[in-house]
Amino acid sequence: MSREADVIVVGAGLSGLIAAREVLAAGLEPLVLEADERVGGRILTEEALPGVHLELGAQWIGDTHHRMEALAGELGIELYPQFEEGETSYELDGRVLRGEAFHSAYGEDMAGVERVLRTLDRMAAEVSAEQPWAAPHADEWDRITVGQWYDAQGLSPIARSMLEICTVGILAVPTVEVSLLGLLVNVVSCGVSADLLSESEGGAQTRRFIGGTSQIPLRLAAALGERVVLRSPVLQIEHAPDQVTVTCRGGLVARGRRVVVALAPTLAGRIMYDPPLPGQRDQLTQRMPQASALKAFAIYDEPFWRADGLNGQLISAPGPARMSNDSGMPEDSGGPGIILAFLEGESARVAGAWPQAQRQDALRAELGRHFGPRAAQPDLIVEGAWVERQWTRGCYNANPGPCGWIHFGQALTAPIGPISWAATETAAAWSGYMEGAVEAGQRAAREVIEVLT
Incomplete structure (x- = not known):
């Protein structure tokens, strides 16, 4: 099976879908190849209970995420504010203190x-x-x-x-x-x-999407229609100055004039390139591993901690979760109570390897220490670990280690022949966030549009 387009986009995450949309708006024909059986990449909303949308992936936008705000408005997706009223609970030296008591001590x-x-x-x-x-x-x-x-x-x-x-x-x-x-x-x-x-991540987590974040990639993909092809992992990209041939597992071969690789750098490095990419680019991809995070949602019949003057946020040295947020709907929604516990970095790697029962028992005990005995008895715990997902193998960020930037950083976004690079890791604004994914997709699209029009 073969397909042809002006621009082949590898990856149907937010960055790739935005790049394809921009290409189409410029009068060119895009084709999006996605390895997974769904679109969205590191955006994934699951309905754990009827009407209860859990964001296993990207969840928030911030006050200065103007691209995402405009995109949501254009797609007809409403926003609501993150609940933050009340005191935060701290556990840093063997005792639990809340709000003013912690700052006073x-x-x-x-x-x-x-x-x-x-x-x-x-x-x-x-x-x-x-x-x-x-x-x-x-x-x-x-x-x-x-x-x-x-x-x-x-x-x-x-x-x-x-x-x-x-x-x-x-x-x-x-x-x-x-x-x-x-x-x-x-x-x-x-x-x-x-x-x-800061403990509340500044202006990065102030609003959420009514109905779930996945509506964004789903609506973008719907507008592209049959230009999005799922279950098509890219194996090889053959490239000449004005031509690319992209071969997928399963036999699909796509030909075009330009290609946008909208994957995290480490995943982009797993594709075979013919001719091979310059060594600096390959060395970069070896030094930008995906970070480690696990999200655990504790679901209750109501957000009882709000009545206790707590905001659902914890800061914890012993863990296993080091931070948490109230992940429920606004106060007047009548929905269930949800506390989202974050296990990130070493905590995700260590506790993420425990048997599920051991990890969830530790989470219940931690929630009880911070929010009272009722918090230790959630109706349900739903977990999401991105390292276990075949087509992401890590979470929302990638960080080069020491000397990574000075030796290899210039290869992060520089086009190589007909190949341009997208994904949030390549963004100059809000890298690691959805806002960065949009910025990167737009930048990569401009690169190919300027050449082809």
Whole structure:
């Protein structure tokens, strides 16, 4: 079986679907090849109970996610605010404290956290998200890990633990695995300074989609119709200056003039290219592994913690979940209560390998410590681990380790002949978020449209 199009798009995640839509709007013909049996990539909504939509993948947009807000409006998808009223529960030194009690007990420690965040602000002002390797101190900052730098800041154990939890909450890897420059790139690309690392993730988690996030890729794919082909893992991309031939498992061969590979870098590196890609690009893909995260939704008959003056958020050193959110509907919806527990970085790797019963028992005990005995008895726990999914093999982020940016970063977005690169990891704005996926898809589409029109 063969197909032809002007632009072949590999991957029907948000970035690939946006690229295809832009190509079609420019009067060119796209063809989207998706390995999975569904569209959406790292967006996945499941209806665990009638009318209860759980976001096993991407869930929120923030106040400055203007591309996503416009896209939702265009597709007719309504937004509602993330519930945040009430106190957060903290467990950092063997005891559980809430809100004001925690800040009163550990005010000096939190001042240390604030000092480090402001220092990161000043350092990030030197870094360009488009060319971080060109920053004046790029070589120095890319040779040390975030963990090493934090350890040298004279922090108390409580402040150091808080920074570890909140940083891993953003990057989904331990701070010993990402360079200081890598963290600064993240701060710059997300456009909200070091406030992004605050316990509520700054302006990155303020609104959700009524009916579920998956409506976005589903409606984008519906508009593309038969131009989206599922169950077609790409095996090889043959490329000449003005021609590409894309071969899929199962026998489909697609031919076009340009190709947009809208996959996370490490997955893009698993495709065979003929002729082979330059070594710098291949070395980059070997150094950008997908991060580790597991989401666990504890479902109750009602959000009882709200009446107790709690916001459903926890910050925990012992874990297994290091952070949580109230993942229910607004107060007047009458829906069930849902607490979303995040296991990220080392916590996801360690507790994620436990037997499910052991992990869920530990989660129940943790929720009980923070939100009371009733929280230890959810009606249902639903888990989602992206590392187990064949066509993602990790979560929402990818982080090069030390020296990754200065040695290989220039290969992240640079086209190679007729090949352009998309996916949220390639975004200069809000990398790792849906907003970044849209930005990357639009940028890759512009690259091919400028050549072909």
